[in-house]
Amino acid sequence: MFEFSKKSNPNTDTQLTYLTTVGAGSVMKGDFMHSGNMLLLGHLIGDITQAEEEASGNGHTAVIGTSGFLLGNIYSPHAIIIGRIEGSVFAKGRVEIYPGAVVIGDVTYSQINVHPDAKVNGNLRCLLPDAADQKNLSLGDEVIPSNVVLMAKAE
Secondary structure (H helix, E strand, O other), rough: OOOOOOOOOOOOOOOOOOOEEEEEOOOOOOOEEOOOEEOOOEEEEEOOOEOOHHHHHOOOEEEEEEOOOOEEEEEEEEEEEEOOEEOOEEEEOEEEEOOOOOEEEEEEEOOOOOOOOEEEOOOOOOOOOOHHHHHOOOEEOEEEOOOOOOOOOOO
């Protein structure tokens, strides 16, 4: 779903079929609820949310295209960022941030792929249980920060 061929330019389009498209040159204000895969090529000031009846299944993908700009949050099962977003991304599934993309905000995900030359200025939060289990590790009296991975002691 998220792969692109080596011949294609990752800054162009993905392999998805879109049910909803906001065209380049469009400017919209207000929250936007979509059904199916959604492509934003214009500017949106507001949040993007997937319709409730579809959120319970595998879900669809919200895509911010090359010319797309979002000033708001994304609440979608999957997200692909190729353009610019000033807001947070909340995805229960996969988030992909392409080269040249800019995300100014936090990203919550289960799987993530940040390509080289993509820019993320915010916190990354993984929803998988393994990531949450390392929050309160301790070693004797020392408390180990959650960003440190314990390794076996060499003998």
